[in-house]
Amino acid sequence: MNAYIGTSTSRIDGRAKVTGAAKYAGEFNIDGLVYGAVVESTIAKGRIKHIDASEALRVRGVLDVLTHQNRPRMADASAAYKDDVAPEEGSPFRPLYDDKIMFSFQPIALVLAEEWETARFAASLVRVEYETAAFTTDLQAQRNSAFVVEKPESHRGNADKAFAAAAVRHEAEYFIPIEHHNAMEPFAATAIWDGGGKLTIYNKTQGVQNVQRYLCSVFNMKPDDLRVRSPFTGGAFGSGLRPQYETVLAVLGAVKLRRPVRLALTRRQVYTVGYRPATIEHVAIGAKPDGTLDAIVHEAIAVTSQHEDFSRNDTAWSGQLYKSPTARYEHRLARVDLPTPCDMRAPGAATGVYALECAMDELAVALKLDPVDLRLRCYSDRDQHTNRPYTSKQLRECYRQGAQAFGWSKRRAAPRSMRDGTELVGWGMASGVWEALQMETAARITLTANGHAEVASAVSDIGTGTYTIMAQVAADLLGLPLDNVTIKLGDSTLPLGQVEGGSWTAASVSHAIAKTAGEIRKELLRLAQAVPDSPLANATVDGVALVDGRIVHKRAPDRAVSIADAMRQGKVDRIEREGTVQFEDDDSHARNTHSAIFAEVKIDEELGVIRVTRVVNAVAAGRILNTKTASSQIMGGVVWGIGMALHEETLLDHRFGRFMNPNIAEYHMPVNADVYDIKVIFVDEPDTRINPMGIKGVGEIGIVGTAAAIANAIYHATGKRVRDLPITLDKLR
Amino acid sequence: MINFQYARAADVADAVRQIAADPKAKFIAGGTNLIDLMKEEVERPSRLIDISRLPLDNVEETSGGGVRIGALVPNSDLAHHPLIAQRYPILASAILAGASAQLRNMASTGGNLLQRTRCYYFYDIATPCNKREPGTGCSAVNGVNRMHAILGTSETCIATHPSDMCVALAALEAKVLVAGPGGQRTIAFADFHRLPGDTPHRDTNLEANEIVTAIELPARGFAKNYTYLKIRDRLSYAFALVSVAAALELDGQAIKEARLALGGVAHKPWRDVNAEASLRGQAANRDSFARAAEALLHGAKGYAHNTFKIDLARRAIVRALAQASQGTPQSQSSKKIR
């Protein structure tokens, strides 16, 4: 029975968050806490000739200044620093490891003091002499020396030849600058000795067990001696998938001083932990006059660091989504002297699909076709890479319902043909696509005779609503009121949970709970059948359900035993089960979520001021567990898409190799005034093949395609095609 | 951030005494700009003299029919004060176009005048900057300079003054009242902020041992035909690319008096009396507005990333004058450009 699944349930952690009861990594207090402050490199490349901490050490309250020369022992081998999410190729950054400077703002010393203010003051007194080396941070300057990384998917046919021969062709280059996550909570770690040589680290992360494995490897500690906790995360958006340097530094400090240490990074320092790579996207599409495609070529060049090859699938979406007999993709990396990029909401798709969907819009113009019509003409019910069917794909329905809600049929085709007083009006659309992933995950359920259940798994809730959907699923499957379910997560000692990324957590943890709830039900049935004259004597596990605190025969609901009676009779006051769900590798079907985004912009004709006045995002993402938290995810993605289209850009000065706007006053993202009407539609998409509950996940699909829909609307309004993001008003001239 | 002493000023005389005694001391009012700069170590004061509790928080009418505004009146209170909202709506509008509600609650009138540029290099102590460290060079001239000035620049500095409020004060011909060891003096608003010249480290003509005590507005408020039009990279909470304060007195369609000042384009709020003169006696229409814009922007000079500001300023001036002449000032809550 579904009392909670599929409903609009408010976050169960909402009250704790708004009242401040929810504690974040930098908020755990303990007597004797030591505060850290980081000294950052002011040069982009070279080596440290000399660090003089003497003045800093003279400040009262300063306990130590750690550098590569005097830090406690860490692993030497670069492999020891590879976490679960590290790129396959390359050597991860090792903080305070040696005298090498690999990027500007690199942490080079950690000041430890009795007070935060003292640490910060002393950090300003550390004197550093450098030997500088030549460096580059400019993608455009490095594009010609970019190297090809392993292809995301195999090609089909001869796309270049087919493109050259096509009747109608569109080819263009699109650009996305470096962007940063700017989560509200900065990275922080508090490392606390529990006694007996055991450490607990409160950390901002998307994966406690990943951080635990990493730290154990770097510090050669036993898993039982090192616990990582992250009960709440103030947003991370991919930046918290890999363990970041603050956690290593906090442990170094704790090991050196044998005292608890807290290190919270400043906003500027947060800019060095990772970013969405600047990417040049080249797309060429050839079509027949009827709007069917002959060829798609998509090539991307993205930045990566000198020491690691970070790459994501930007290009293969292009060959998967639309029917085309030929396709070719290529992903290249250009090395720059910056930190390694990292995942950022819908990595690869946010950028690659932006380019694809703008290119499709340009093709529609060349073909004189309505943009929705073009997409329907090359619609495919099969994954084009391998010609597989999808477990489900309701994209057609997204187009239909989205267009209807938006009023798309009233669109006039010609650019500059719609206006509202002094404003030009533009309507644009785009498709979105993301993967529907699922990962091995475990859950433990402890049911007590008073009808309360505790559900535990080492997954994270990075603000997405994981606490809430876990409680909903458990409450429904155990037949309990939501309030009787307690969730534990974000603790490395709990049953297996993967990093929260790729939108896979909802599907994965829900099935782990379902499986374990099944074990609980089995045990309850066993107990119920031991009750004298049990009305469930002949029932099977699959024949009963847990409903309203009772074990009920599904086909004869009057045959039931209350959970309390069953447990009392069996003389058990708690039942504890742990289950791990694995998802079979079934390659027979493709698994994706899809969306159709429709955007309206109004642009002051004289001044170029752009307002995104309406967005409709129609999403097909399987079963929606919670319409409220899921809508919020999509809305957040749309707001981010507005930022990507109009505002976001991390500025670099290539002469210094430094980010110029590493703070949220100068790095622009949308504020309330930039966000008007956003309508989220979830298209019905039953899917019995992907997993038993039909869940796909919605964390990332909301941003995919949104920037393209807005860029296309801006073209429609103005007749000017801007391919370089962000589309600021000066680019409209 | 470095360690510093903290002392509260007992009264204006005490504040002046304290600042005169320590050349490395700084006044702190709302702290919304100073604290940020201290965190970045751009400002490294030895001592903060807290003036936030001085009784300089009145808005009152002067005998000459104008209004005197205490230096510690919060920006929010000022914008919503009936005397300002009704008689000087251009000032209220300019204040509400700036920063965020939270910042305006903290920010003081005096602090707003003395806020420092948002030039990225000025904020980053790892880069050369003549304003921060005289003689080290200007990183912006050949660097990231999309936000920078197009008027009154020098090769030593192309920074802008970031205030919105000050643009309206320039247009209103306000006066700045200051107190120093030698007593009080009054500085005309046009003379308060400086052009960079070869001394870009000096933003204003306020002496290091002086305190701003009040702003005085003359009687003329232009409450009927005015606007404050701010163009920025997002619809709120961003510094101006270009902003225009335009105020007119009309006699039918003829312009009797005109005021025109720009923000985001120069090292100071940029008021141009010649452009104003070109409007006087003219019919209020797009032709006369365009001529005024031409006059104002004559001599404007762009750099690698900010040349667009010249044309944007031209259009914004014409639009602002149209808004003012039609009595349809730009709303600061609805973001649609009128």
Ligand SMILES: Cc1cc2nc3c(=O)[nH]c(=O)nc-3n(C[C@H](O)[C@H](O)[C@H](O)COP(=O)(O)OP(=O)(O)OC[C@H]3O[C@@H](n4cnc5c(N)ncnc54)[C@H](O)[C@@H]3O)c2cc1C
């Ligand atoms: C994120 C952000 C966005 C912003 N956006 C805008 C915007 O869009 N438009 C805008 O106009 N402003 C904007 N501001 C700036 C804001 O208006 C100023 O920070 C504020 O007005 C400064 O006032 P304060 O009282 O806080 O000054 P403080 O920070 O206390 O002081 C600033 C300086 O003035 C000096 N000082 C203060 N009072 C006196 C006095 N009476 N006499 C002599 N010296 C004095 C101090 O010594 C210090 O050097 C923004 C600020 C931030 C942080």
Ligand code: SF4
């Ligand atoms: S423009 Fe002025 S503030 Fe900016 S770097 Fe140059 S000198 Fe410094």
